[in-house]
Amino acid sequence: DSGVTQTPxxxxxxxxxxxxxxxxxxxxxxxxxxxxxxxxxxLQFLIQYYNGEERAKGNIxxxxxxxxxxxxxxxxxxSSLELGDSAxxxxxxxxxxxxxxxxxxxxxxxxxxxx
Amino acid sequence: GEDxxxxxxxxxxxxxxxxINCTYTDxxxxxxxxxxxxxxxxxxxxxYIFSNMDxxxxxxLTVLLNKKDKHLSLRIADTQTGDSAIYFCAETNxxxxxxxxGTTVTVRA
Numbered sequence: 001d002s003g004v005t006q007t008p009x010x011x012x013x014x015x016x017x018x019x020x021x022x023x024x025x026x027x028x029x030x031x032x033x034x035x036x037x038x039x040x041x042x043l044q045f046l047i048q049y050y051n052g053e054e055r056a057k058g059n060i061x062x063x064x065x066x067x068x069x070x071x072x073x074x075x076x077x078x079s080s081l082e083l084g085d086s087a088x089x090x091x092x093x094x095x096x097x098x099x100x101x102x103x104x105x106x107x108x109x110x111x112x113x114x115x
Numbered sequence: 116g117e118d119x120x121x122x123x124x125x126x127x128x129x130x131x132x133x134x135i136n137c138t139y140t141d142x143x144x145x146x147x148x149x150x151x152x153x154x155x156x157x158x159x160x161x162x163y164i165f166s167n168m169d170x171x172x173x174x175x176l177t178v179l180l181n182k183k184d185k186h187l188s189l190r191i192a193d194t195q196t197g198d199s200a201i202y203f204c205a206e207t208n209x210x211x212x213x214x215x216x217g218t219t220v221t222v223r224a
Binding site: 002004033035042043045048056058090092103104106107108109 | 155156157158159160203211212213214215216217
């Protein structure tokens with residue numbers, strides 16, 4: 001158990017809909033990272049938050065947004081869903097702002113299926 | 116991650132050594148990593164190597180780094196069925212880790 005909690009574990013929805021994925025980081029970790037894992041794209045970095053502020057942005061679509069709340073949990077909002085958004089979405093956390101020693105702790109992921 | 120490349124599949128017999136190879140692009144990466152993903156689970160850090168090292172050994176794991184060729188490898192000695200998983204190579208790139216596509220290792224009896 002990494003200490004990172006993601007909900008829901010599985011989600012099935014229709015095209016055009018909007019979903020919210022939630023992540024609670026490991027106790028004491030201030031950074032939260034979101035990654036998307038799909039068969040054709042591999043593991044893609046989406047966005048990072050540190051202590052409530054956006055720190056880095058990767059290949060995140062404009063239809064997607066995220067935030068980190070004062071209690072440090074984070075939510076990833078996916079809207080106007082398309083079939084290609086079907087993927088496993090991982091949240092990871094770390095103590096500091098930069099994963100220099102590789103100490104990213106991953107949750108078990110939220111599997112999104114768009115029909 | 117288009118910056119990190121790995122072969123996609125590796126099949127190995129139980130008891131043999133596994134070698135997973137990776138090439139990366141960012142020569143300024145301070146650390147390079149190997150993560151393991153078991154079925155239905157998130158990624159877990161296996162080991163990492165500092166960029167000024169050539170080799171790091173940790174029990175059955177040996178990491179070799181060739182900075183000139185930007186080549187990283189992970190050797191698993193005496194591969195066991197529990198080693199069946201997807202192995203990801205990753206490099207630091209600004210504030211994030213960039214991962215390869217992952218190598219699926221299948222251990223056969």
